[in-house]
Amino acid sequence: MKVCIAYESKFGNGEKCAHYLSGAITKIGHETEVFSIRDVKPNSLPQADIYVFSSPTHVGGPPGKMKKFLKKMEIGKKEAKYALITTHMDPNTKTIEKMEALLEPKGLTKASDGLKIKVTGMKGPLEDGFEEKLDEFAANILGEK
Numbered sequence: 015m016k017v018c019i020a021y022e023s024k025f026g027n028g029e030k031c032a033h034y035l036s037g038a039i040t041k042i043g044h045e046t047e048v049f050s051i052r053d054v055k056p057n058s059l060p061q062a063d064i065y066v067f068s069s070p071t072h073v074g075g076p077p078g079k080m081k082k083f084l085k086k087m088e089i090g091k092k093e094a095k096y097a098l099i100t101t102h103m104d105p106n107t108k109t110i111e112k113m114e115a116l117l118e119p120k121g122l123t124k125a126s127d128g129l130k131i132k133v134t135g136m137k138g139p140l141e142d143g144f145e146e147k148l149d150e151f152a153a154n155i156l157g158e159k
C-alpha cells in the first residue's frame with residue numbers, strides 16, 4: 015500500500031512524528047511519501063491508499079494553515095482512507111474531531127481512530143513512548159494488527 019503523510023508543524027514535533035511514522039510504515043513493508051503542507055498544494059498530493067494528516071493543536075483546534083489545506087484538498091482516488099494525528103498539551107484537545115469534520119465532505123473512509131501525542135511543553139519535547147504509539151498507529155492504519 016501507499017501512504018501519503020502531510021503535516022503542519024511549528025516547532026518540529028509533528029514533523030518528527032511524521033518522519034518516524036514514515037519509517038515505521040516502511041519497516042512493515044509499505045510505501046510512504048511525507049510532505050509539509052507548506053510545501054505542497056492541497057490539490058497536488060500524490061495518489062495513495064491512505065492519507066495521514068498531522069497537526070498541532072493551536073487554540074483548541076488545528077491551526078489556520080491546516081484548516082485551509084483540508085478544506086481545499088482534492089484527492090482523485092475516492093476509495094482512499096485517512097487517519098489523523100495531533101500533537102497537543104491539553105489531553106482534551108478536539109483537534110482530531112475538528113479535522114474529521116473538515117474532511118467529512120471529501121468522502122474518505124477512516125483507517126483508524128485518531129492519535130493524540132502529547133508534548134511536554136509548547137515547543138516540545140514529545141512525550142516518552144511516542145515511538146511505540148506511532149508503531150502501533152502504523153500497524154492499525156495498515157490493518158496489520
Ligand SMILES: Cc1cc2nc3c(=O)[nH]c(=O)nc-3n(C[C@H](O)[C@H](O)[C@H](O)COP(=O)(O)O)c2cc1C
Nearest residue numbers: 023024025026027028070072073074101103104136
Ligand atoms: C499559538 C499556539 C497555540 C496553542 N494552543 C494550544 C491549545 O489550545 N491546546 C494545546 O493542547 N496546545 C496548544 N499549543 C501547544 C501546541 O500543541 C504545541 O506547540 C504543538 O503541539 C507542538 O507541535 P509542533 O512542534 O509540531 O508545532 C499551542 C501552541 C501555539 C504555538
